Amino acid sequence: MLLIQRQQKDYFQNSLRKWGFYLLAVSGATRVCGLFGYPVEHSFSPIMHNAAFSFLGLDFIYVPYCVAPEELESAARAVRALGMVGVNITIPHKEKVCYYLDEVTPGAKIAGAVNTVVNKKGKLYGYNTDGAGFLRALREETAFLPDGKAALIVGAGGAARSIAVELAMSGVRLVTIVNRNHERAQALANLLTEQTPVKKADTARLTGAEFKEAVKRAELIIQATPLGMYPNEDACLDFPYEYLQPGQVICDLVYNPPATQFMKNASLTEGVKVTGGVGMLLYQGALAFEHWTGLQAPVEIMRKSLQEFLDAQVTELNNDHYIL
Numbered sequence: 001m002l003l004i005q006r007q008q009k010d011y012f013q014n015s016l017r018k019w020g021f022y023l024l025a026v027s028g029a030t031r032v033c034g035l036f037g038y039p040v041e042h043s044f045s046p047i048m049h050n051a052a053f054s055f056l057g058l059d060f061i062y063v064p065y066c067v068a069p070e071e072l073e074s075a076a077r078a079v080r081a082l083g084m085v086g087v088n089i090t091i092p093h094k095e096k097v098c099y100y101l102d103e104v105t106p107g108a109k110i111a112g113a114v115n116t117v118v119n120k121k122g123k124l125y126g127y128n129t130d131g132a133g134f135l136r137a138l139r140e141e142t143a144f145l146p147d148g149k150a151a152l153i154v155g156a157g158g159a160a161r162s163i164a165v166e167l168a169m170s171g172v173r174l175v176t177i178v179n180r181n182h183e184r185a186q187a188l189a190n191l192l193t194e195q196t197p198v199k200k201a202d203t204a205r206l207t208g209a210e211f212k213e214a215v216k217r218a219e220l221i222i223q224a225t226p227l228g229m230y231p232n233e234d235a236c237l238d239f240p241y242e243y244l245q246p247g248q249v250i251c252d253l254v255y256n257p258p259a260t261q262f263m264k265n266a267s268l269t270e271g272v273k274v275t276g277g278v279g280m281l282l283y284q285g286a287l288a289f290e291h292w293t294g295l296q297a298p299v300e301i302m303r304k305s306l307q308e309f310l311d312a313q314v315t316e317l318n319n320d321h322y323i324l
């Protein structure tokens with residue numbers, strides 16, 4: 001663990017030097033943003049946000065805090081008490097933190113998860129930038145716009161839920177959820193039809209013919225399971241690739257490795273656009289940055305820091321799970 005932390009620090013300082021930036025000294029006026037998770041040691045967010053603050057010359061700093069579940073309420077109160085700018089929230093606190101906030105956006109409320117808290121004059125506002133970050137990444141990388149489209153999501157966990165709600169609130173015509181645990185897929189589909197403006201949400205079983213039909217008619221296909229993620233890069237979704245159609249956009253949320261086996265297999269179909277999870281990781285951070293600073297995020301600097309960190313460290317260091 002110490003080795004990782006030292007390497008992260010060395011990596012960050014070397015990168016800053018390489019790009020001609022300097023680590024901001026902490027002054028009496030330094031504003032603090034943070035990350036609450038449990039654990040947080042492997043987060044990418046400090047690299048990305050501190051590079052952005054440094055690049056823009058902002059007297060801000062981003063600090064990870066390992067917050068045990070029983071301390072979450074106190075930690076949320078500390079955001080107010082310490083006058084922090086805001087915090088990111090990661091596993092396992094995304095759902096529970098909602099209880100300790102003054103206001104939560106409608107999308108985050110429906111998704112039941114907040115990943116960004118902003119402290120505005122002592123009032124704590126909760127946002128979910130995962131879904132919005134996903135859509136912004138998709139727009140930048142593939143020019144995909146959700147309005148009137150049919151989307152298929154494989155997976156019904158936290159990431160799938162945030163994205164499904166964002167898609168449903170952004171005008172998609174149909175969302176189909178396919179999940180190993182079918183009841184969980186049904187619960188998410190019900191949530192969408194009951195609480196969002198989406199016209200239709202249905203489900204399919206991973207092994208059923210309806211999955212193939214859903215693949216054929218979807219304009220956007222999202223792989224939202226951890227299959228293929230380091231260190232199990234060989235694991236791959238059992239997917240009916242032969243039903244893919246030219247023009248479809250296919251996204252794997254896994255960001256390490258940046259190109260999964262699922263992405264490689266899907267790319268063999270001519271005319272499909274395939275993308276991975278790095279963009280979502282980047283843009284959920286960029287949106288949080290914009291909420292905290294009111295400034296446009298220096299996305300290319302954040303992307304560069306993230307990409308270099310991913311390339312240099314993640315696949316080599318250890319077998320632990322990296323988190324946002």
Ligand code: NAP
Pocket residue numbers: 130154155156157158159160179180181182184224225226227229253254255276277278279280281282284324
């Ligand atoms: P989660 O809440 O634990 O949900 C995992 C989902 O994957 C569940 O639907 C689960 O199905 C399914 N699943 C797990 N193992 C499976 C297997 N062997 N076969 C079929 N389905 C399987 O996780 P999450 O937070 O949603 O994250 C999902 C993936 O998205 C992870 O790889 C994560 O790294 C990635 N992610 C990426 C970003 C980004 O910024 N790019 C952000 C968030 C998450 P059951 O319900 O049947 O268990």
